[in-house]
Amino acid sequence: MNRLTYPVLFVCIVCFSSSTVPAQTASPLGTLRIPSGPYAYETKPDHEAFAAFNPRKAPAAGPLLLKQGDRLAICGDSITEQKMYSRMIETYLTVCVPQLEITVRQYGWSGEKTDGFLRRMDQDCLTFKPTIATLAYGMNDSRYRPFDVNNGRWYEDHYSAIVRRFKENDVRVVVGSPGCAGKIASWVKSKAGDLEDHNIHLCALRDIAMIVAEKHDVRFADIFWPMFQAQVFAPGQHNATDQSPYNVAGNDGIHPGWAGQTIMAYAFLKALGLDGQIAEIQWDLENGKVTTSRGHQLVSSSEGNATLQSTRYPFCAAGEVDHDNSIRSGMTLVPFNEDLNRFLLTVRGTTAAEYRVSWGDQSRVYSAADLQKGVNLANDFMINPFSEAFAKVDKAVAAKQAFETHQVKKVFHGSEGKSDFAAAVAKTEAERASLADAIQDAFDPVTHTIEVTAVDR
Numbered sequence: 001m002n003r004l005t006y007p008v009l010f011v012c013i014v015c016f017s018s019s020t021v022p023a024q025t026a027s028p029l030g031t032l033r034i035p036s037g038p039y040a041y042e043t044k045p046d047h048e049a050f051a052a053f054n055p056r057k058a059p060a061a062g063p064l065l066l067k068q069g070d071r072l073a074i075c076g077d078s079i080t081e082q083k084m085y086s087r088m089i090e091t092y093l094t095v096c097v098p099q100l101e102i103t104v105r106q107y108g109w110s111g112e113k114t115d116g117f118l119r120r121m122d123q124d125c126l127t128f129k130p131t132i133a134t135l136a137y138g139m140n141d142s143r144y145r146p147f148d149v150n151n152g153r154w155y156e157d158h159y160s161a162i163v164r165r166f167k168e169n170d171v172r173v174v175v176g177s178p179g180c181a182g183k184i185a186s187w188v189k190s191k192a193g194d195l196e197d198h199n200i201h202l203c204a205l206r207d208i209a210m211i212v213a214e215k216h217d218v219r220f221a222d223i224f225w226p227m228f229q230a231q232v233f234a235p236g237q238h239n240a241t242d243q244s245p246y247n248v249a250g251n252d253g254i255h256p257g258w259a260g261q262t263i264m265a266y267a268f269l270k271a272l273g274l275d276g277q278i279a280e281i282q283w284d285l286e287n288g289k290v291t292t293s294r295g296h297q298l299v300s301s302s303e304g305n306a307t308l309q310s311t312r313y314p315f316c317a318a319g320e321v322d323h324d325n326s327i328r329s330g331m332t333l334v335p336f337n338e339d340l341n342r343f344l345l346t347v348r349g350t351t352a353a354e355y356r357v358s359w360g361d362q363s364r365v366y367s368a369a370d371l372q373k374g375v376n377l378a379n380d381f382m383i384n385p386f387s388e389a390f391a392k393v394d395k396a397v398a399a400k401q402a403f404e405t406h407q408v409k410k411v412f413h414g415s416e417g418k419s420d421f422a423a424a425v426a427k428t429e430a431e432r433a434s435l436a437d438a439i440q441d442a443f444d445p446v447t448h449t450i451e452v453t454a455v456d457r
Contacts, residue, residue: 042225049232052200056207058222064273065172065219066097066132072104073125073171075117076136079179079255081108083401085264088315088327089134090401091394092269094439095313096278096341099295103436105130106401107408113140114158121162124408126169127425133171134221134268135162138178138205139254144185146193147201156208163216174271175213176221177206179264180228183253199228221271227256227263230333234259238322238329246324248333258319262330269340276340278312278378283452286349299447307449314343314378316390328382343378345450347371352454359450360385371452385448392442400435407432 040057044050066072072093074086083106090104107125109116114137125133141155159175166173181198193201206224213220231248240246248263250256256264280293283306290301295312315336319326331337347355350368357364357371362381377384407428411417417424 045229045232047232052196053203053228055203055225056210058210058225059214059220061270062219062273064275065174066093066100066102066272066274068100070100070102070132071128071130072102073107073128073130073133074104074136075107075121075125075133076109076176077112077140078108078110079139079264080106080136081110081405082255082261083108083398083405084256084258084261085136085268087394087397087401088261088265089268090397091390092265092274092315092340094397095390095393095443096315097274098311098443106404108405109409111140113137114155114162118158118162118165120413121165123421124412126165126171129169130166130171132173132272133166134174134176134271135159136176136178136221136223136264136268138176138202138209139181142178142198142201142205144188144192144198145190145201146197147204151201152204152208155205156212159209159212160216163212163218167216167218173213173216173218174221174268175209175216175218176264176268176271177209177224178202179223179256179260180231180249181253182231182247182249185254186252203228219271219273221267223264223267226267226334227260230260230263234324234333237332238324240322246322248324250324257325258327259324259330259333262327262336263334266334266336266340274340276338276342277344278314278341279310279343280346281306281308281344281450282346282348283450284349285347285351285452304453305449305451307447309445309447310386311445313386313390313393313446314384315341316378316384316387318382318387337376337379341378342376344374345371345377346374347452352456354455356453356455357450358453360448363451365455377450386446389442389444389446393439396435396439396442400432400439403432403435 042055042057074080074089080086086106093102093104105128137159143151163173163175180202181195184195184198203224210220227248234248235246238246248256248260250260279296281296282291288301290298290306292298292308296308296310299307299309317327317331319328321329321332323329350371352368354365354367355371357366359377359381362383364380366375411424411428
C-alpha cells in the first residue's frame, strides 16, 4: 500500500502530542531525542497557544501553475459548499487575470470526507475534463476527535488516491490542508478530547496533506497554520469583546465567515503561483509622461490628471475592518493586498513634500517619498472606480456557483441523474452555460481617472 512510512508518522504523532511534548525553546522534540527527519519546522509565535504545536515548514509558493484556458475544479466539503473562498478565487481569476481565460466549477459537498469525493469524482468532476484542481479536505476527516495513527493513515491513503486519479487524467493538483477549529462542533456527540486536541489533530492532518503533495509532486496550500495564528491574534488586533467576538473559524467554530475564507482564498491563489501584479502605472510629473502595464491603456493626460481604461481589475473589498465576516478584515490577517492585489502607482518628478491622490470619489495624501517608491491603490482605496463593476461580476459568479451546487447534488445525484446521467448533464449544462456567459457579460472595461496634486502646507 502506498502510504506514509511509519517513522514519518511516528515523528508526526510525537510532534503533535500535547501530553508528551512540552513547550520547547530549541529542538521541537525537546528531550525526547527522536530524530526529527530531514525537514524544518515553522517558526512559532511566542505565545502559550502554540506550545503544543510543531508543524512542518510549508514549501514556498512556486511559479505560475495555471495555463491559458485552464478549467479549474474547486473541490471540498461544506466549507467549500459555503461558496465563499471558491467565489473569491473565481472572481479573482475572472477580473484580476482575465488574460489567462480560466473557467471554474465549484464542487463543495457538506459533510464530505476524502473517501466521499473519491467515490463521486469520476462522475461529478472528471466528466467535465478539468485541467487543474484544488482540494480542501481534512475537517471531517479528523472525525472531531484526538489524532490516532490509523486515522492519519486512512486520510493519507484516500487523499493520495484522489491525487493519483486526477494525475491519471492529466489534472494538475493543489492539495489543501484543513483549517483550524474555533470550538468543539455542536454536532459532535462523543465530545472526545478538547479544542486543543482537535486542533492538534487538524495540524497533524495538515502535515500529512503536505507529505501527500510532496510525494506526488503537486502543490500544497497551507490553510491551518495561518488560520490558527489568526485565530489566536485577530481578536486582540480587531478589538473583540465578549459581546462582539472575532471568530476566525466562524460562529460555529468550523465554518469560517468571510475573514477566515479570505485566508483560504489567499492560500490557494498563492499556491497557484499568481504574482499579484495587476497594474503598474508610472507617472513622471516633470515631463507629463504616463506609462502603464498590460491590461491598462492611457486614454488622455494633462497636468496632474490621467484617464485610463483598464481590462484588469484590482480585487475590491469593502466592509468593516474589525468584523470577522468581512473580506476587508480578512485582508488584514494575511498579506492579501501585498502579495496578490498590487495596483501600483509610482510618481516621479515631484517638487512638493506631499501630494493628494484622488481616484474616483476618494482621495488620500502621500509623501513624495512614498509616491516615488510606489503606492498600492488597491490597498489604500477601499471604495474605488472598479468597485461597482467588480460587484456585478462577483454577483454573477455567485449565481453560477449556486447553480453548480444544485446541478451536482440535486440533479446528478437525484432521480434525473440516476435515471439518465447524460440527459441530466445536457439539460443542466445549457442552464449553466447561460450563467457562465452572464459572468463575461458583466465584465466590462473600466475607465477611471487618477489626479495627483501638490499639497500646500
